[in-house]
Amino acid sequence: MEYRRIKDQDKDEDALKxxxxxxxxxxxxGSPKNVIPLGGxxxxxxxxxxxxxxTLALTILTSSQAILIVWSKRAGKYEYSVTTANFLVEALxxxxxxxxxxxxxxxxxxxxxxxxxxxxxxxxxxxxPAALYLVKNLLQYYIFAxxxxxxxxILKNLNIISTxxxxxxxxxxKLSEIQWIAFILLCAGCTTAQLNSNSDRVLxxxxxxxxxxxxxxxxxxxxxxxxxxIIKKRPSRxxxxxxxxxxxxxxxxxxxAILVQDFDAVMNKGFFxxxxxxxxxxxxxxALSGIAVSMVMKYADxxxxxxSTSVAMLLTAVVSVFLFRFHLSxxxxxxxxxxxISVYLHSIGKLQR
Amino acid sequence: MEYRRIKDQDKDEDALKxxxxxxxxxxxxGSPKNVIPLGGxxxxxxxxxxxxxxTLALTILTSSQAILIVWSKRAGKYEYSVTTANFLVEALxxxxxxxxxxxxxxxxxxxxxxxxxxxxxxxxxxxxPAALYLVKNLLQYYIFAxxxxxxxxILKNLNIISTxxxxxxxxxxKLSEIQWIAFILLCAGCTTAQLNSNSDRVLxxxxxxxxxxxxxxxxxxxxxxxxxxIIKKRPSRxxxxxxxxxxxxxxxxxxxAILVQDFDAVMNKGFFxxxxxxxxxxxxxxALSGIAVSMVMKYADxxxxxxSTSVAMLLTAVVSVFLFRFHLSxxxxxxxxxxxISVYLHSIGKLQR
Numbered sequence: 001m002e003y004r005r006i007k008d009q010d011k012d013e014d015a016l017k018x019x020x021x022x023x024x025x026x027x028x029x030g031s032p033k034n035v036i037p038l039g040g041x042x043x044x045x046x047x048x049x050x051x052x053x054x055t056l057a058l059t060i061l062t063s064s065q066a067i068l069i070v071w072s073k074r075a076g077k078y079e080y081s082v083t084t085a086n087f088l089v090e091a092l093x094x095x096x097x098x099x100x101x102x103x104x105x106x107x108x109x110x111x112x113x114x115x116x117x118x119x120x121x122x123x124x125x126x127x128x129p130a131a132l133y134l135v136k137n138l139l140q141y142y143i144f145a146x147x148x149x150x151x152x153x154i155l156k157n158l159n160i161i162s163t164x165x166x167x168x169x170x171x172x173x174k175l176s177e178i179q180w181i182a183f184i185l186l187c188a189g190c191t192t193a194q195l196n197s198n199s200d201r202v203l204x205x206x207x208x209x210x211x212x213x214x215x216x217x218x219x220x221x222x223x224x225x226x227x228x229x230i231i232k233k234r235p236s237r238x239x240x241x242x243x244x245x246x247x248x249x250x251x252x253x254x255x256x257a258i259l260v261q262d263f264d265a266v267m268n269k270g271f272f273x274x275x276x277x278x279x280x281x282x283x284x285x286x287a288l289s290g291i292a293v294s295m296v297m298k299y300a301d302x303x304x305x306x307x308s309t310s311v312a313m314l315l316t317a318v319v320s321v322f323l324f325r326f327h328l329s330x331x332x333x334x335x336x337x338x339x340x341i342s343v344y345l346h347s348i349g350k351l352q353r
Numbered sequence: 354m355e356y357r358r359i360k361d362q363d364k365d366e367d368a369l370k371x372x373x374x375x376x377x378x379x380x381x382x383g384s385p386k387n388v389i390p391l392g393g394x395x396x397x398x399x400x401x402x403x404x405x406x407x408t409l410a411l412t413i414l415t416s417s418q419a420i421l422i423v424w425s426k427r428a429g430k431y432e433y434s435v436t437t438a439n440f441l442v443e444a445l446x447x448x449x450x451x452x453x454x455x456x457x458x459x460x461x462x463x464x465x466x467x468x469x470x471x472x473x474x475x476x477x478x479x480x481x482p483a484a485l486y487l488v489k490n491l492l493q494y495y496i497f498a499x500x501x502x503x504x505x506x507i508l509k510n511l512n513i514i515s516t517x518x519x520x521x522x523x524x525x526x527k528l529s530e531i532q533w534i535a536f537i538l539l540c541a542g543c544t545t546a547q548l549n550s551n552s553d554r555v556l557x558x559x560x561x562x563x564x565x566x567x568x569x570x571x572x573x574x575x576x577x578x579x580x581x582x583i584i585k586k587r588p589s590r591x592x593x594x595x596x597x598x599x600x601x602x603x604x605x606x607x608x609x610a611i612l613v614q615d616f617d618a619v620m621n622k623g624f625f626x627x628x629x630x631x632x633x634x635x636x637x638x639x640a641l642s643g644i645a646v647s648m649v650m651k652y653a654d655x656x657x658x659x660x661s662t663s664v665a666m667l668l669t670a671v672v673s674v675f676l677f678r679f680h681l682s683x684x685x686x687x688x689x690x691x692x693x694i695s696v697y698l699h700s701i702g703k704l705q706r
Contacts (some may be wrong), residue, residue, distance in 0.1 A: 159510075
């Protein structure tokens with residue numbers, strides 16, 4: 001796989017970071033359709049605006065997803081099948097992408113970049129992220145033999161570190177020393193914010209539990225980084241086309257998951273058994289946040305995704321104080337402080353790169 | 354009070370930080386006895402060595418003090434009077450300083466810098482730190498009306514922030530942005546490392562409790578920074594002379610504390626009532642760590658003191674695992690990670706100053 005285009009995109013992104021730099025002109029040969037040299041500053045500002053909007057959207061949607069999950073748990077246990085819900089999420093994302101494309105075809109007509117049909121070359125790698133997520137979700141069932149649900153939430157913070165490491169290895173993007181420190185602080189801060197009286201039990205997780213958590217973190221991280229690589233390999237390709245194909249394979253793999261894990265339940269109780277208003281809202285929200293993730297992969301990167309989902313967690317806790325009368329713990333305030341410092345260090349670390 | 358000498362000392366310390374700079378020569382008019390231009394590098398290296406040794410000594414002695422406290426609590430409650438013990442600590446420090454001076458007088462003879470007699474000008478400010486500590490210790494009794502002992506341990510971490518702020522205001526020493534961030538992380542990390550299941554109660558501390566904690570943090574911070582100012586005002590004065598006078602006033606104020614707080618108990622039960630081997634060891638250790646603090650004030654600064662006492666806390670916890678079979682919590686590992694990052698950020702922050 002060639003990554004030259006990704007490196008050109010990197011030059012694009014560096015230009016985005018500094019308006020002063022953009023005054024020197026933006027003629028990059030690699031991506032003629034993305035950057036218009038005329039009015040360089042206003043194009044860069046609109047790109048930065050787009051990057052900010054998708055980041056904000058992802059943060060809010062991730063937070064609302066968590067709030068819906070808390071709400072659904074407090075409203076009572078629903079018996080809907082998680083695998084069918086995930087399948088519908090992929091199907092809905094697929095449908096939304098197709099709807100967006102239809103609108104674009106009406107306005108712009110069908111072009112090389114926005115036509116749905118594709119080559120084997122382009123689409124042969126699209127199944128890989130979906131396959132990785134499937135393996136990870138299957139492993140998720142087995143890890144609960146070694147660790148309980150709160151412990152697993154804590155171990156999931158390893159995803160932060162794995163994303164950073166794989167971002168460096170696979171996309172070959174360097175982070176400055178300060179940014180690496182900021183990453184470790186992000187992981188420590190998120191974990192601290194989640195601490196509760198049961199947290200110490202995670203220290204007794206057997207070795208197999210730790211290994212599985214690390215493997216799952218690597219699978220998640222690799223899937224995320226690989227998705228960014230796929231999307232950015234062809235920067236001029238319309239994001240809705242790329243999403244459509246990613247989600248088609250997502251549907252396929254989730255269908256496999258239903259067959260493997262839930263076949264009996266679905267056959268006996270029905271596909272939509274246990275569905276309620278909250279379930280529908282969760283599916284809708286999950287679909288929108290999935291599309292937001294794609295947008296962040298296209299117009300920002302995995303690092304932004306990791307930061308925005310971490311900040312979303314803090315936002316969820318604060319909103320929960322008002323919605324569910326949560327009490328914020330001292331650990332939460334300490335963790336939030338560390339996460340805020342991490343965000344700040346990451347931003348000042350960029351300038352020194 | 355003039356601070357010109359302190360700023361010359363600051364130039365001395367900057368020279369210490371970089372051997373390369375010392376090659377350019379070290380003739381400072383302000384402190385001829387401290388810096389010998391001949392063999393500039395070896396003098397700087399020996400100064401850095403001395404700074405490291407006093408820092409290490411303070412860390413170890415602070416840690417051993419805490420271990421002795423834990424040991425004394427586990428061995429059973431002793432009824433010794435804390436005020437009498439503090440008085441003996443000051444008296445012992447005084448005696449040790451005098452012993453060191455006697456040795457120096459025998460070797461070097463009595464000089465302008467190491468003579469014990471002093472002027473009112475020099476010694477008029479020596480009572481101030483001791484007075485501040487007395488007020489703080491008296492307040493300490495009253496704060497327990499608003500917060501329990503573990504909560505108070507958590508609030509004491511505010512001393513870290515107050516020391517940094519007063520260091521900047523009173524000694525007019527600038528910290529770089531990264532170093533300020535490192536300071537906040539140090540405070541957050543220390544607090545995180547101390548978290549336990551009762552920690553959230555500190556969030557319910559009434560306003561008066563918070564105000565008292567802040568006032569005590571300011572008193573402690575001010576006393577520490579002021580002590581450094583006193584000691585560094587006359588950098589050529591022998592540290593044992595400065596210590597002697599500081600501790601004489603320490604003894605005086607602690608005697609006042611005994612009269613105010615413990616007079617009846619001491620008159621009825623005796624000065625040494627409840628003393629045991631552990632009490633004696635604690636007094637000895639406390640005295641040595643107090644002298645180490647003075648050395649750090651002379652050859653390093655309050656920032657180093659704050660960092661070394663924080664690292665000492667982590668060291669204590671680790672040693673307690675082996676001595677007392679403590680179990681380290683997840684919060685401890687997270688807090689230690691953040692403290693370690695703080696130490697590192699502080700050191701790289703220095704280079705950019």
